[in-house]
Amino acid sequence: MRKLKCFSFAAMLLASSFCIMAVEDQSLPEKDIDAALGINSFFGRWNGPVNLVYDPDGVPGLFSDNNTFLSILEEATQKWELVSGINFNITGVDSDAPDDDNLDNNSQDGLVRIYWNALGGSAGRAGPGIGFYDSDVGYYPYYDGTLELNDNPDSWDSSNELLETLVHELGHLIGLGHSDNPDSVMYANPYNHLNNPREDDIRAVRALYGLGTLDIEDISQPISQWVYEPLPMAPASATEDLFKANLVTDTGAFIELGDDVPLTDVNANTADGLTVFFSYGLGPSNSDINIDASVVFVDPFGYVYDDRQTVLECEANFSCGRGLSISSTSVLKTIPGDWTVYIVDNDNQQTLLEFPFSVNTQVSFNQAPQAEITVEGISNTSINVSLAVSDAESDDITVIWHPHGNLGDQDNDGFLDTEVRDSAQSGQVVSRDINFLNADTHTLYIELIDDSDRYNGSNAGSGPSGDGFQSLIALTVDLPVDSDNNVSIITTYGEATASNNNSVSNDEVVDSIAGSTELELITTSDGSSTSAGFGAGASSDSGSSTATDFSDGDEITIDGSVEPQSEDVGEAGEIFIVLYTDEGLTYKDLNGDFVTWNGSLKTMEPALETSSLTSLEKFEVFSGSVQSGLYRVFLGYRLTDVGPIHFNAKAFRITVN
Numbered sequence: 001m002r003k004l005k006c007f008s009f010a011a012m013l014l015a016s017s018f019c020i021m022a023v024e025d026q027s028l029p030e031k032d033i034d035a036a037l038g039i040n041s042f043f044g045r046w047n048g049p050v051n052l053v054y055d056p057d058g059v060p061g062l063f064s065d066n067n068t069f070l071s072i073l074e075e076a077t078q079k080w081e082l083v084s085g086i087n088f089n090i091t092g093v094d095s096d097a098p099d100d101d102n103l104d105n106n107s108q109d110g111l112v113r114i115y116w117n118a119l120g121g122s123a124g125r126a127g128p129g130i131g132f133y134d135s136d137v138g139y140y141p142y143y144d145g146t147l148e149l150n151d152n153p154d155s156w157d158s159s160n161e162l163l164e165t166l167v168h169e170l171g172h173l174i175g176l177g178h179s180d181n182p183d184s185v186m187y188a189n190p191y192n193h194l195n196n197p198r199e200d201d202i203r204a205v206r207a208l209y210g211l212g213t214l215d216i217e218d219i220s221q222p223i224s225q226w227v228y229e230p231l232p233m234a235p236a237s238a239t240e241d242l243f244k245a246n247l248v249t250d251t252g253a254f255i256e257l258g259d260d261v262p263l264t265d266v267n268a269n270t271a272d273g274l275t276v277f278f279s280y281g282l283g284p285s286n287s288d289i290n291i292d293a294s295v296v297f298v299d300p301f302g303y304v305y306d307d308r309q310t311v312l313e314c315e316a317n318f319s320c321g322r323g324l325s326i327s328s329t330s331v332l333k334t335i336p337g338d339w340t341v342y343i344v345d346n347d348n349q350q351t352l353l354e355f356p357f358s359v360n361t362q363v364s365f366n367q368a369p370q371a372e373i374t375v376e377g378i379s380n381t382s383i384n385v386s387l388a389v390s391d392a393e394s395d396d397i398t399v400i401w402h403p404h405g406n407l408g409d410q411d412n413d414g415f416l417d418t419e420v421r422d423s424a425q426s427g428q429v430v431s432r433d434i435n436f437l438n439a440d441t442h443t444l445y446i447e448l449i450d451d452s453d454r455y456n457g458s459n460a461g462s463g464p465s466g467d468g469f470q471s472l473i474a475l476t477v478d479l480p481v482d483s484d485n486n487v488s489i490i491t492t493y494g495e496a497t498a499s500n501n502n503s504v505s506n507d508e509v510v511d512s513i514a515g516s517t518e519l520e521l522i523t524t525s526d527g528s529s530t531s532a533g534f535g536a537g538a539s540s541d542s543g544s545s546t547a548t549d550f551s552d553g554d555e556i557t558i559d560g561s562v563e564p565q566s567e568d569v570g571e572a573g574e575i576f577i578v579l580y581t582d583e584g585l586t587y588k589d590l591n592g593d594f595v596t597w598n599g600s601l602k603t604m605e606p607a608l609e610t611s612s613l614t615s616l617e618k619f620e621v622f623s624g625s626v627q628s629g630l631y632r633v634f635l636g637y638r639l640t641d642v643g644p645i646h647f648n649a650k651a652f653r654i655t656v657n
Contacts, residue, residue, distance in 0.1 A: 042130050042133070042139075042140040042418075043139050043140065043400075043402055043419070043445065043447070044128070044130060044131075044139045044140035044141055044142050044175065045139060045141070045142060045174070045175050045208045045209065046086065046128070046141070046142045046143075046174060046175070046209075047137075047141050047142075048087075049087040049088065049089045050086065050087070050088045050089065050112060050145075050173065050174065051088075051089045051091055051110055051111050051112060052073070052077070052088060052089065052090050052091065052111070052112050052114055052147075053090075053091045053092065053093075053094050053097045053111045053112070053113055053114065054066070054069060054070060054073065054090075054092070054093050054094070054097075054114045054115075055093075055094060055095055055096075055097040055113055055114065055115040055116075056069070056093060056095060056116075057095050057115065057116065058115075058116040058117070058151040059116050059151070060116070060151060060152070060153035060155075060156055061153055062153065062156050062158075062159075063156070063159075063162060066093050068159070069162075070090065070092075070093070072159055072162050072163050072166065073090060073114070073166060074090060075163060076163055076166035076167045076170055076195075077090065077170060079167055079195075079196055079197055079226075080167075080170060080171070080174065080197065080205060080212075081212055081213060082212050082213055082214040082223070082225070083197050083201075083202045083205065083206070083212045083214060083216065083219070083223075084202070084205040084206050084208070084209045084210065084211070084212045085206075085209035085210035085211060085212055086174050086205060086208075086209045086212075088170075091111065097111065097113045097115070098113070099113065100113060100129065100144055100145075100146060109144070110143060110144055111144070112128075112144060112145040112146065112147060112173060113146055113147070114147045114148075114149070115146075115147075115148060115149070116148070116149050116150070116151035117148045117149070117150075117151055118150075118151060118152070119148060119149075119150040119151075119152075120150075121155075122150060123149070123150055123155065123161070123165045123191065124147065124148055124149045124150065124165045124166075124168070124169045125147075125148050125169065125172075126145065126146065126147040126148065126169035126170070126172040126173045127145060127146065127172055127173065128142035128143075128144070128145040128173055128174070128175065129142060129143055129144030129145045129146075130142060130143075131143045133418050135404060135405055135406055135407075135418075136404060136405075136437060137404060137443075138402040138403050138404045138405075138418075138444065138445065139402055139445060140418075142174075142175065145173050147166075147169050147170070147173055149162075149165065149169075157308070158306070158307060158308055158309060159307075160195065160304070160306055160307045160308075161193075163195045164185075164191070164193050164194065164195035167185055167194075167195050167196070167197070168185055168186065168188065168191070171185060171186050171197075171201065171205070172186075174205065174208070174209070175208050176201070176204050176205065176208075176469055177468055177469040178468040178469070179200050179201065179204070179468050179469060180365045180366050180367075180368070180468045180470070181198075181200040181365055182334030182335065182363055182365065183198050183199070183200065183334070183335060183363070184198050184200040184201050185197050185198060185201050186200070186201055186204070186468075186469070187334070191331070192331050192334055192335065193305060193306060193331065194299075194303070194305070194335075195303070195304070195305075196223070196226045196301075196303050198301075199219050199220045200492075202216075202219045203219070203490075203491065203492045203493065203494070204469060204472065204492045206474075206490050207445075207472040207473070207474045207490045207491060207492050208472070208474070210474075210490065211490075222301050222302045222303065226302075226303050227301075227302040227303065228296065228298045228302060228303065228304050228342075230342055230351050230354065231342075231344055231349050231350055231351045232349075232350055232351065233350065233351050234345060234348070234350035234351060234352050238345070238348070238350065238352070239352055239353065240283050240284055240285060241280055241281060241282075241283030241284070241285055241287070241289055241314075242278075242280040242283075242289070242312065242352060242353070243278050243279065243280060243343075243352070243353050244279065244280070244283065245279070246279050246280070246281060246282045246283075246319040246320075246321075247282060247319035248279045248319045248320065248321035249277065249279045249321060251279070252278065252279055252353075253276075253277070253278035253279070253341075253343070253353055253355055254276075254277055254278075254355070255274055255275070255276055255277075255326075255341075255357050256274075256275055256277055257270070257271060257273050257274060257275075258273050258275060260277075263357070264356070264357050264358065265357070265358050265360055266329060266332055266333065266357065266358070266359040266360065266361070267359075267360045267361060268333070268361050268362075270329050270333070271329065272328055272329045272330070273325075273329070274325070274326040274329050274332070275323045275324065275325050275326065276295060276323065276324045276326060276341060277321060277322070277323040278312075278321065278322055278343065278353070279319070279320065279321040279322075280312055280314055280320055280321070280322075281314035281315075281318050281319050281320040282317065282318060282319040286316050286317055287316050288314070288315055288316050289312055289313060289314040289320070290311065290312070290313050291311065291312040291313075291345055291347070291352075292309075292311060292345075292346045292347055293309075293310050293311065293312050293343055293344060293345060293346060293352070294307055294308065294309055294310070294342075294343070294344040294346055295307075295308045295310060295324055295341065295342070295343055295344075296308075296341070296342040296343075296344060297326075297339065297340075297341055298339065298340045298341075298342065299335055299337070299339060300335065300336070300337025300338050300339060300359075301337075305335075305339075308324055309346075310322060310324065332359050333359060333361040333363075334361075334363055335359060336359045336360060336361045336362070336363065337358070337359060338356060338358050339356065339357050339358065339359060340354055340355070340356050341353075341354065341355055341356075341357070342354045366393065366450070366452050366453070367391070367392035367393060368448070368450070368470040368471045368492065368493050369389055369390065369391040369395070369397045369426070369448040369449070369450045369470065369471050369493075370389070370390050370391075370448070370471065370491075370493045370494070371387040371388060371389045371390070371448060371471075371473065371491075372387070372388040372390075373385065373386070373387060373473065373475065373489060374386040374388075375475065375477065375481060375487045376481070377479075377480050377481030377482055377486070378433060379480065380439040380479060380480040380540075380541065380542070380555060381435060381436050381437070381438060381439050381479055381480070382433060382434065382435045382436065383433075383434050383436075383477055383479075383481050384431060384432070384433050384434070385431065385432055385434055385444070385446075385475065386429055386430070386431040387399060387429065387430045387431070387446070387448075387473075388427075388428075388429050389424050389426065389427075389428060389429075389430060389448060390426050390427060391426040391450050393450070393452060394425075394426045395426065395450035395451050395452045396423065396424070396425055396426070396450065396451045397423070397424050397425070397426065397448055397449065397450050397451070398421060398422070398423055398447075398448075398449045398450075398451070399421065399422040399423075399424060399430050399446065399447070399448060400419050400420075400421050400446065400447035400448075400449065401419060401420040401421070401422070401432055401434075401444075401446055402418075402419055402444065402445040402446065402447075403420060403432075403434050403435070403444065404434075404435075404436055404437060404442065404444070405435060405436070405437060407419075407420065420432070436477075436479060438479075438555070439479040439480055439555035439625075440479060440555070440625070441476065441477070441478050441479070442476070442477055442479065443474055443475065443476045443477075444474075444475045444476075444477070445472065445473065445474055445475075446472070446473040446475065447470070447471065447472055447473075448470060448471035448472075448473070449470050449471070450470065469492070470492070471491065471492050471493050472491065472492045473489065473490075473491050473492075474489065474490045474491070475487065475488075475489050476488045476489070479555070480542055480555070482509055482542055509539075509542050509543040509557065509559070510543075510559045510618045510619065510620060511543075511618060512539070512543030512544075512546075513537040513538065513539045513543045513546055513557060513558075513559040514535055514536065514537060514559040514560055514561040514618040514619070515535035515537065515561045515616075515618070516535070516536075516537030516546040517535060517536055517537050517546075517548075517652060518533070518534075518535050519533075519534040519535060519536060519635070519648040519650065519652055520648070520650050521648060521649040521650040522534060522646065522647070522648055522649070523646075523647065523649045524644040524645065524646050524647070525601055525638075525644040525645040525647070526644040528644060530565060530646045531565050531566070532562070532563060532564055532565050532568075532637070532646040533562075533563035534560070534561065534562055534563070534635045534647075534648045535560065535561040535563075536558065536559070536560045536561070536621065536633055536635065536652035537558070537559055537560075538550070538556050538557065538558045538559075538654050539556065539557050539559075540554050540555060540556045540557075542557070543557075548653065548654050548655060549654075549655050549656075549657065550626055550654065550655070550656050550657070551656065551657055552626070552627055552628045552656055552657065553625060553626075553627070554625070554626055554656070555623075555624065555625050555626075556622075556623070556624075556625075556626055556654075557620065557622070557623045558620075558621040558622040558623070558631075558633060558654070559618065559619065559620050559621055560577065560618070560619055560620075560621045560633065560635045560652075561616060561617060561618045561619075562575055562616075562617040562619075562635060562637045563615065563616050563617075564613045564615070564617070564637060564646075565646070566615075568613055568637075568639055569613055569614065569615050570612050570613065571612070571613055571639050571640075572609075572610065572611050572612065572613075572639065572640040573609075573610055573613040573637055573638065573639050573640055574606035574608070574609050574610075574637065574638055574639075574640055575606060575607055575608040575609075575610070575617060575619065575635070575636070575637045576604060576606055576607060576634075576635065576636040576637065576638075576645065576647070577607040577608075577619075577621050577633070577634075577635060578597070578604070578633070578634040578635075578636075579594055579621070579622060579631065579632070579633055580631075580632040580633075580634070580651070581629055581630070581631050581632075582629035582630060583629075584596060585597045585598075585599060587604050587605060587607070588607035588621070589605050589606075589607065590605070590606065590607065590608075590609065592607075601645065607619075609640070613637070613639075617637070621633055621635075626654075626656045627656060628656050628657060629656055630653065630654070630655055630656075631653070631654040631655075631656065632651035632652070632653055632654075633651060633652040633653075633654075634647060634648060634651055634652075635647065635648055635652075636648075
């Protein structure tokens with residue numbers, strides 16, 4: 001009989017460039033484009049992969065090889081995917097890809113066409129196609145778009161220019177406007193020619209799409225995958241005729257302002273016209289020089305800023321020199337710190353020369369507003385969000401909420417609202433009750449915009465390039481909110497945490513549910529007697545009441561309790577949770593996941609471990625939406641790796657109709 005009981009427990013569970021300096025134009029024909037926080041004046045994001053198709057018609061000769069272009073495009077998309085939850089799908093090459101411009105939503109194919117076009121002085125422009133407003137999520141889903149590149153061959157000097165342009169334009173495509181911060185790939189007018197997202201960009205794209213595939217401990221620091229690794233230095237014999245004084249100049253390699261005077265420090269007074277110059281030839285070997293070389297500029301972050309191809313070519317017994325112009329000095333001034341120039345022998349994969357220069361400037365720009373965030377659960381489907389807003393320049397702040405659901409016509413303009421606005425001064429608190437459609441996981445987006453002039457280009461006379469993005473808060477809640485663990489926040493201005501003011505704490509919820517039903521038929525896995533006790537309960541209103549009958553789709557919480565034998569109190573122990581539903585038998589593991597189980601006690605893992613069992617252990621068994629069927633709960637405990645499992649042989653049962 002005892003053996004039968006032991007088997008019964010298991011059985012029941014088993015059953016139971018530097019050179020493109022013109023203004024960027026990110027607007028598209030017949031599109032309502034306003035490079036604000038999202039590139040569109042209608043706030044939105046992509047809800048799935050961004051599908052890209054490349055149309056090579058009109059491609060400049062430098063990028064005529066489709067595979068080369070697709071490789072650069074792949075590199076550009078991966079940069080955003082590494083640092084955020086956005087995903088791109090490059091479908092391939094199609095010269096017949098349709099032009100989606102000016103087509104209504106139903107006529108577009110969901111493929112973002114990347115193509116070449118006459119753009120004047122612009123390197124590129126891009127923007128997403130906007131779907132109809134979705135009140136369930138509180139924004140306009142993006143569903144299509146366009147990315148144009150300049151078809152003028154004179155606009156392009158290198159593959160690196162294409163990479164930096166694609167990274168920037170893809171940022172627009174996924175919803176980013178221009179950044180006020182020059183240390184950002186989304187800075188423009190003039191382009192700063194960065195080709196890796198920086199801290200400012202990463203915060204912005206994460207607020208829209210969440211974390212990426214790369215685990216970055218500190219996004220203010222260089223990302224190791226993107227840091228330039230210099231090639232080994234060439235032996236002296238390979239450089240004896242290179243970078244030395246000769247009849248062309250009395251210095252081997254340097255940065256100059258057109259006066260052959262080496263410049264090692266760029267400061268606020270440095271004029272435009274910087275050139276990298278190096279001399280070679282007329283050396284001891286008296287032989288021809290012909291080296292396929294790259295001139296690589298590495299910025300203070302350790303990232304490649306530009307990679308220029310050149311040829312070091314000089315006949316024997318001649319003195320030769322080579323100069324490469326650098327982008328506007330005003331661009332370099334936006335990236336202060338220690339720079340390095342590397343000259344590389346491409347054929348032999350060796351570094352021929354490296355030399356440093358420094359940029360000593362102070363960069364200032366309008367700081368985005370911030371907020372301290374407090375979230376309080378009101379009901380199963382509603383929260384209160386309180387923002388203590390602030391601005392470094394004490395600018396007034398507009399708070400734009402993007403709540404879910406039908407907002408009505410609160411501003412009496414004759415149209416249903418898609419957002420709600422509040423105005424505040426720096427230091428004030430803005431608060432809103434936010435209602436959701438159901439008790440599930442939802443993300444609420446909130447914009448903070450100060451009233452100072454927003455980013456509109458920094459070159460006098462260069463023309464407008466669109467407003468820059470400022471602060472975005474992405475507040476994700478697991479409803480009902482009863483502790484800080486139910487709230488996660490990503491912001492564009494830094495890491496944020498939510499404090500929680502709930503009158504009912506999660507511990508109190510567990511207390512009110514866990515012991516509501518005293519479980520019967522307590523036994524052990526070896527059939528020995530036990531004085532342990534177990535309890536369980538279920539609630540759909542955070543413990544205000546408990547029940548055993550619920551409806552399909554209800555959000556419920558099941559909690560449990562274990563009262564160990566008195567002699568086991570204070571000992572290290574393990575607690576087991578088994579849930580048997582119409583879909584099968586599972587146990588809860590230490591990660592909080594329910595794992596499919598074969599019913600063998602040897603394979604069951606604990607849900608909780610403790611170094612000292614208390615006289616009454618209380619814990620959450622399950623929280624979430626339930627479907628029609630029968631839910632059976634078994635609880636157990638044992639001393640860590642010692643003795644039998646104590647458990648309830650008769651399940652706690654919940655019926656969902």
